[in-house]
Amino acid sequence: IPCTTNMILVFIPLSYRLSNALVPDYYNITLWPRLSCDPNTGLYIFTGQCTMEFECVKETNLILIHSNKLNYTKLDNMHIASIKSTWLQPETQYLVIQLNSKLTQKHKYQLYTNFTGELADDLAGFYRSEYEEDGIRKIVATSQMHPTHARKTFPCFDEPAMKAVFYITLIHPPGTVALSNGMEGDIVNTTIDGVAVTKTKFEPTKKMSTYLLAIVLQAMTIFIMSLLITLCVQIRIWARRTAIEQGQANYALNVTGPILDFFQLYYNISYPLNKSDQIALPDFYFGAMENWGLVTYRETNLLYDPVTSSNRNKETTATIIAHELAHMWFGNLVTLRWWNEVWLNEGFASYVSYLGADHAEPAWNLKDLIILDDVHRVFAVDALTSSHPLSSKEDSIILPGQISEQFDAISYSKGAAVLRMLSDFLSEQVFVQGLNSYLKHFAYSNTVGDDLWHHLQMAVKANNVSLPCPVCEIMNRWVIQMGFPxxxxxxxxxxxxxxxxxxxxxxxxxxESPYKYEWLIPVRWMKSGEVQRDIWWLMEKEGMRRGSVWVLANINITGYYRVNYDHGNWESLFAQLNSEHQVIPVINRAQLVDDAFNLARAQMVSTPLALNTTLYLSVETEYMPWQSALDNLDYYYLMLDRTEVYQPMQDYIKKLVTPLFLYFKNMTSDWTHVPDRHTDQYNQVNAIRMACRTGVTECQNLTTRWFKQWMENPQQNLIEPNLRSAVYCSAMAAGDEAEWEFGWSQFKKATVASEASKLMSALACTSNTTLLERYLSYTLNSAMIRKQDATSVITSVASNRLGQSLAWDFVREQWEYMFTQYGVGSFSFASMISGVTARFSTPAELQQLVEFEEKHRAAGFGSATLAVEQALERTRANINWQQKNKQEILDWFNSQTRH
Structure with a gap:
């Protein structure tokens, strides 16, 4: 870049936030990615031109715009005051332009740039994805701008509040297809510098944030399409040709229309665009990304193969589509002002995704599953002192690494849980009325959380809803302070x-919390089997209610809190479970188990009391209580499966799960049919997985036989899709190198992403440590394991009790290489740290973790900083827990298996 830094006379404070002196109006961007590597450098590159128009709202002689890893060949002021000097400031990722005179307030200006960037395979900004089809290597140029990677693609005001209109033109090889947020407009075949190209110009976008821009250039010339008549919206699903031809995109197409229709009615605002493109990408870091009008997905999350995919895959597709489409209004039309309130986007989309998917698949009863998938999941994180509030101070989230850290279970799952609670105590009618007012008022602009509370309060007033205090006073306690009661x-x-x-x-x-860790708590409750209609508000540290035969609080777990009782009430609840468990709602049977186990970990009830919640499971056949119990017993496995408690625990769970295994054997006529109910299909998987894991001979023989039949006839896999994950893992654990090599060959051949994902997890189930070490080494070779999958392979190996120490050693040995060479776009360092340290429960392991933290502290941990803190806290708690509880747990399991 032309630079006269020796003449700089201005002091630039080191700030990571843009000045508010300039506001963008529009960008006119042309990008030309080269889909073959430069023979001299071996790099894939793209070139670009950008004309940006912005308004001066405060006099300044500095233009600060974001730029990261771009090289400039031309920069023109386009009739701005003459440029004095220009330079790049890598630490803050700025292109700085110092002018000879000040820009005038309320005047508009244009800046023109020519630039070059690398089309790397780092899954961030404008990047390349590669795959093989029919023996031919194909390259896709695609994008991931969220949250701070637009600046890696073109110079821009890369903050969510800096909304603008984007005019996009893409130059690409003839025969390839270009996609962006807007509908394709002019498509012209031409030549540039003697090279034949196609130039595709797109309709301008709506006014939106830079992180929502999407660009895809690909050879995926096949798509399927429908027209949503009620919205006059064109819906297209894009994927690899073979995936489309095999019908893997049909389910996504079928549910997208109903889900869009539902959200239009739910928000009472029409879908703002004329098309909805969704594309499955071979390499993609996140699960999906809500780019306005062009949503990008991992293949496993968009594609569903009716022959090989499970009902879990089908639910994943429906709920993730619903999550991303929910953002088209909440997040895209109205956007958070800054990343300190990520939960406003993600928590909301997580909550209403269950409503949208439930509308598309009403027979599945999806709304209840938020308890297992979000509420119980986030309780585990939010009960740590290293948790954080939903909303932080704006100036505490500045660096790109800090921004990435905000996209965690707290923002997604706690956000969903507290909004569900809010909708419940307001009533859904009042809640959506407030949402509609909020969305209409702030359309195409930005908000903070208080704006939402204000519009919900207006709906409360309009409907004469009785609350103990205004919405903001209730909700700030759940949002501004971390944790829960x-x-x-x-x-x-x-x-x-x-x-x-x-x-x-x-x-x-x-x-410290301004509310001293007290909450205003809405309590729905049941007395002696009868649900009480009123909500009772616990306003202070203590309150009073009259005694009863037995009480069950937090009916249907609408509140974000746990419940403990006096010993007598616990005994009454156990008696009810053992005599007629259906009297207690199924969702609360799951809650009783989860609350008891976690209260025991917190030393608020005894460990035997928690274990007693599992006794009735021998007569339970519903999925939610079983899954809750297995999730909690999994902690016992993590803590105790390398101790003398392991075998008695195995014996007890074997005794507990055998009736469930036989129940599903009978229900399915000896495994020849699929259960009708969605959750029964899930619990059948639990029955097989746990029966095989605990040594039920009939189960182990069954899975081994099915897998051997497949090995003998690789072209014909007769294993029922729902059961494949459990069967593959069981057979891999029971087998040796032959089974593993067969699994690996099938993984490499798999043309369905969900099938590849099942095999990828199962390969980590082997008992052969040499194979586990080999598998870990593959994560550093993207030809063996795609970068996007490396983290999940490492954590899968760590979840194997024989592989945990191998995975931890591997991460320690390779950390510096992975952290510097792979970067945030490829590896989920936070989930990797959580995964490899999950079993830590000895002083030696704590010491290793402390040494690891000290060794790499200077370089930092990026998006894993909080995960390292939480791992240290969890490990210390695990050591204390094991020392205090191991003997008592051993005695309890022994007492249950003696008779």
Whole structure:
């Protein structure tokens, strides 16, 4: 870039936030990616031109715009005051332009740039994805701008509040297809510098944030399309040709229309665009990305093969499509002002994704599954002192790494849980009325959380809803302070109290809260089997209710809190479970198990009391209570499967799960039919997985036989798709190198992404440590394991009790290489740290983790910084837990298996 830094006379403060002196109006961008590598450098590159128009709202002689890893060949002020000097500031990722005179307030200006960037395979910004089809290597140029990677594609004001209109032109090889947010307009075949190209110009976008821009150039010339008549919207699903031909995109096409229709009615606002493109990409870091009008997905999340995919894959496709389409309004039309309130986007989309998917698949009863998939999941994180509030101070989230950290279970799952609670105590009618007002008022602009509370309060007032205080006062306690309460009910005295729930009772919170860790808690409850109609609000540390025969609080778990009882009430609830468990709603049977186990970890009830919640499971056939129990017993496996407790625990769970295994054997006529109900299909998988894992001979023989039949006839896999994950893992664990090599060959040949994903997980189930070490080494070779999948392979190996130490050693040995060479776009370092440290429960492991943290502290951990803190806290808590509970647990399991 032309630069006269020796003449710089201005001081630029080191700030990672843009000045508010300039506001973009539009960008006119032309990009030309080269889909073959430069013979001299070996690099894939793209060239670009950008004309941006912006308005001066405050006099300044500096233009600060974001730019990262771009090289400039031309920069023209386009009639701006003459340029004094220009330079790149890599640390803040700025292109800085110093002018000889100040820009005038309320005047508009244009800046023209020519630039070059690398079309790398780093899954960030404008990048390349490669795949093979019919023996031919194909390259896709695609994008991931979210959250701070637009600046790696073109110079821009790369902050969510800096909305603008984008005019996009793409230059690409003839015969390839170009896609962007807008509909394709002019498509012209021409030559540039003697090279034959196609130039595709797109309709201008709506006014939107840079992170929502999407660009794809690909040879995926086949797509399927429908027209949503009620919206006059063209819906297209794009994927590899073979995937389209095999019908893998049909399900996505079938559910997209109904889901878009649902959200249009739910928000009471028409879908703002004239088309909805969705594309499955071979290499993609996130699960999906809500780019306005062109949503990008991992193949496993968009494609569903009716022959080989499971009902879990089908649900994933429906819910992720619903999540991304929910963003078209909440997130894209109205956008958060800054990344300190990521939950406003992600928590909301996570919550309403269940509503949208439920509309598309009403027989599945999806709305209840939010408890297992989100509420219980985030309780585990939010009960740590290293948790964080949903909303942080704006100036505390500045660096790109800090921004990436915000996209965690707290923002997605806790956000979903507290919004579900809010919708429940307001009523859905009032909730959506407030949403409609909010979305209409702030369309094409940006908001903060208080804006949402204000519009919901207007709906509360319009409908005369009785609340103990305004919406903002209730919700700020759930949003501004981290954590959640446990409500304790003493039925003998009627006393009800609340306390900040911490998984480790010996830990202490160092972060002060303006609300002193008290919440305004809406309590729905059941008394002696009868649901009470009113919500009771626990306003202080303590309150009073009258005693009852037995009480069950937080009916259907609409509130984001745990519940504890006096010992007598627990015994009454156990008696009810053992005599007629259906009296307690199924969702609360799952809650009782989860609450009890976690209360025991926090030393608020005894460990035997928690284990007693599992006794009735021998007569339980519903999925949610079983899954809740297995999730909690999985912690016991992690802590105790390398100790003398392992075998008695195996014996007990074997005794518990055998009736469930036989129940599904009978229901399916000896495994020849698929259960009708969605959740029964899930619980059948649990029955086989746990029966095989705990040594039920009939189960192990069954899975081994099915897998051997497939090995003998590789062209004909007769294993039922729902059962494949469990069967593959069981057979791989029971087998050796022959089974593993067969699984690896099938993984490499797989043309269906969900089938490849099942095999990829199962390969980590082997008992052969040499094979596990080989598998780990493959994660550093993208020809063996795609970069997007490396993290999940490492964590899968770590979840194998024989592979945990191997995975941890591997991460320690390769950390510096992975962290510097792969970067944030390719590896999910946070989930990798969580995965490889999940079993840590000894002082030696804690010491290794402390040394690892100290060794790499100077370089930092990027998006894994919080994960390392949480791993240290969890490990200390695990050591204490094991020391205090191991003997008692051993005695309890022994007592249950003696008779």
């Amino acid at each position: 446990v409500v304790t009910i003493d039925t003998s005295t009627g006393k009800v109290s609340q306390k900040h729930f911490l998984l480790d009772p010996e830990s202490s919170v160092t972060v």
